[in-house]
Amino acid sequence: MHQATAPHAVADHAFGVLASVRQVPLRDGWEVLQEVSRRLNTKRLVVADQVVGRPVGRPIPYQAGQVLEGQVKGRAGPSRAGERFRESGRCGPETGRAGTCTARPG
Incomplete structure (x- = not known):
C-alpha cells in the first residue's frame, strides 16, 4: 500500500x-505535469520529482x-517570489548573478 501512495x-x-x-x-497542476510529461515522453512521476x-x-x-x-507561463498568476528573492540580496546585478536568479522558498 505504501508503494502505491508514494507517487x-x-x-x-x-x-x-x-x-x-x-x-x-492547484487545479491546473495535474494538467501542467501531464503536458510536460507528454511533450518530453517522460513519466509524470519523473517530471513531478524534477519540479519538487x-x-x-x-x-x-x-x-x-x-x-x-511554457506550460507555467500561461497559467501562473502574479507572483512576488522572484522579487522577494532579489530583495534578499542573493541575486541581482550587484551580486553578479543577474541572469541566474530563481525564486526559492524561505
Missing part, C-alpha cells in the same frame, strides 16, 4: 511547489525546464 505524494508535492513558487492554480527538486537547488534538465516554463 501520489510526489505529485501532490509538485502541485504545491507549482502553486507556491510559480502561482499556478528545483526550488531546493536540484538541477532540472534544460529541455524539461523550457517545456515546464
